[in-house]
Amino acid sequence: MHLQPVDTGWIEVICGSMFSGKTEELIRRLRRAQIARLNVVIFKPKLDDRYHAEQIVSHSDQRMESIPIEQAAEVLDRIPKGTQVVGIDEAQFFDSSLVSVCETLANRGIRVIVAGLDQDFRGQPFEPMPKLLAVAEFITKILAICVKCGNPANRSQRIAKSEDRVLVGATDAYEARCRRCFSPEPVPPSRPVDSPVDES
Numbered sequence: 001m002h003l004q005p006v007d008t009g010w011i012e013v014i015c016g017s018m019f020s021g022k023t024e025e026l027i028r029r030l031r032r033a034q035i036a037r038l039n040v041v042i043f044k045p046k047l048d049d050r051y052h053a054e055q056i057v058s059h060s061d062q063r064m065e066s067i068p069i070e071q072a073a074e075v076l077d078r079i080p081k082g083t084q085v086v087g088i089d090e091a092q093f094f095d096s097s098l099v100s101v102c103e104t105l106a107n108r109g110i111r112v113i114v115a116g117l118d119q120d121f122r123g124q125p126f127e128p129m130p131k132l133l134a135v136a137e138f139i140t141k142i143l144a145i146c147v148k149c150g151n152p153a154n155r156s157q158r159i160a161k162s163e164d165r166v167l168v169g170a171t172d173a174y175e176a177r178c179r180r181c182f183s184p185e186p187v188p189p190s191r192p193v194d195s196p197v198d199e200s
């Protein structure tokens, strides 16, 4: 971000595949806001309780307290007066009203930082991320490393046998893969699931 807006809210989106470090980047920005003594509130979807029910947790085990919610509209009901920065993790798990919620917050002068998967396991745009990307002032797309060939990876390869669009999981269910190594159909893992993964 080269020019920081003044006296206005805005929307920042951090997107990418699984294991690209989206939550880590979200936490980095929110921590810096806290250090600047800004009032920060963080939300996450209730359905994502992989690591902790009330914290957002990066794969590198950085954590921040958050409010678990089911519907995007709950954000508007639950932000305390005086909130200056709102962080939202795993945005792809929210309904499409998240877009208008983020716009409402930004229009009220709040800095909104949203992290989420931009593609589903078939490589298709994962709503509501495409619309958020369209209305955001700042977009950061980060890449993982393809586990098969080492190229920059922007796809989440499903390695669990499920056709459900929402399958909450990590190394047991997905691998980061590049365009060349990605398949829109679930495939067997490229290595034993229990082996250590470099998720940096």
Ligand SMILES: [Zn+2]
Residues within 6 Å of the ligand: 146, 147, 148, 149, 150, 151, 177, 178, 179, 180, 181, 182
């Ligand atoms: Zn590859």
